[in-house]
Amino acid sequence: MKTQITDFFKNLQKEIWQKLEIADGKGKFVPDQWQREEGGGGISGILQKGNVLEKGGVNFSAVWGKMPQMLASRDNFGDGEFYATGVSIVLHPHNPFVPIIHMNIRYFEMNGGEKCWFGGGIDLTPHYVVSEDAKYFHQQLKNVCDKHHSSYYPEFKRWADDYFFIKHRKETRGVGGIFFDRLVANDEFSLEDRFAFVQSVGNSFADIYTYFMQKNKDIPFEPQNKEWQLLRRGRYVEFNLVYDAGTKFGLETDGRIESILMSLPQYASWQYNFQAQPNSQEEFTLNHLKKGIEWNDK
């Protein structure tokens, strides 16, 4: 099954490259193959300076070897040989009215299948929160989840609210999405069921994001919208470097640094004590970077 899963991720990467390149109309994903000394490797695909996308990565990897001691104990992975494969995506658009998006789907197994599980998530980070866009996004994710189990969307939506949270800012990273981890086979779900769900998530990605690219790419913007975008990207950097589990895992296990940090934007900014104007779009955004908003009911 490992091979089947790995092949799915590998093909998905190429499909997403193609669909995003068509929607962008100019940028191309440049494949960059890399090897991991201890076992495995990956293909990073980075697009820079497109029409719609300023910088984005759609990466595939399949790595294996001995579980690093620190993670074996601290993160409760257990000792032995691991195998991990997945697709990771972060896209930073030029236009501040097009949202940032992230998706990661992954499969992990210990000692040739002794333990195995899926994990992943998709979340949307609009520089400007727009209720109808957030609602559309969550509806798409709910549709994907509901095909597999009615408990998935509410559970994974809450999990995303908790995970994509910038604790020191007391802000969510964006309007959330879904997040899930350690989806094992159990009485209710086979590993095939879990894989089918992860395939649905992966296959939904390109349509969801190209919808926002097409709809919002030509919305006119002013220099102050761009400044705000750079500040929001600064928050994105804060989340990824301080909290993101995948980034921390990569940094701590001496992973391929350029692939791990492809999630960081071309440009970002920090300003001391920025205060949004009353009743501005910026203030509306800050007021909606909160956990527990049920966008589907809005």
Add this chain to the structure above:
Amino acid sequence: MKTQITDFFKNLQKEIWQKLEIADGKGKFVPDQWQREEGGGGISGILQKGNVLEKGGVNFSAVWGKMPQMLASRDNFGDGEFYATGVSIVLHPHNPFVPIIHMNIRYFEMNGGEKCWFGGGIDLTPHYVVSEDAKYFHQQLKNVCDKHHSSYYPEFKRWADDYFFIKHRKETRGVGGIFFDRLVANDEFSLEDRFAFVQSVGNSFADIYTYFMQKNKDIPFEPQNKEWQLLRRGRYVEFNLVYDAGTKFGLETDGRIESILMSLPQYASWQYNFQAQPNSQEEFTLNHLKKGIEWNDK
């Protein structure tokens, strides 16, 4: 003695504001007083959009209260009441040929003086490493150290090499400087001796940095120098968010976020897999972001 130390830090902040404002010729430090709910507070002083400095902070704080449980055990501070005071500085200039500088000096005591020590450091992060500037910088620090003990400079210089190191990049943050922590009173040094040293470090700061401001602020630069500066600032962000002990301490103890993250630059950039041109100034810089370079012997 606590009062005397606190007063020294408070006055030093004002002196440094004045000297930097004179050297900048336009920017002003805007004081921003804040209170900490659990005890104490501080005065942040942020300068934005000066002539020479794009963004900089010269902050003072004196905070106290019950030691947070996590730090008491994990960082071996012990249980009880703490008192911590210090000055923290990070300055980001406009011109890529003027270096970034950082200084922190601090005093810490537990349970009204049961344990007490000084810590701190100064380090220089040139966007472009220039041997004579690095040599000048280290010579000034050596002069400051040698007035107090001949072991200080070599010991604290090595400590800075180890501390200001971006592990995942296998690069030092810049050309280092000095770093020291837990300087307690012992058979060799009284607490007064330690304080005298910390005063010398603090008093040396403004002259050292204004020297670089004046010398380098009018060096002409091209757009590609600016791009490189933004990439180097990206590394600065990586160090501060991933490794810097003061930043981590602040984030974990729910400190005043705008004061903690004043160290981040106005603008920063990330580019996938940047490769310096052979024999370029950028390549020279990357080749000198290494531990163990004895700048004084160059």
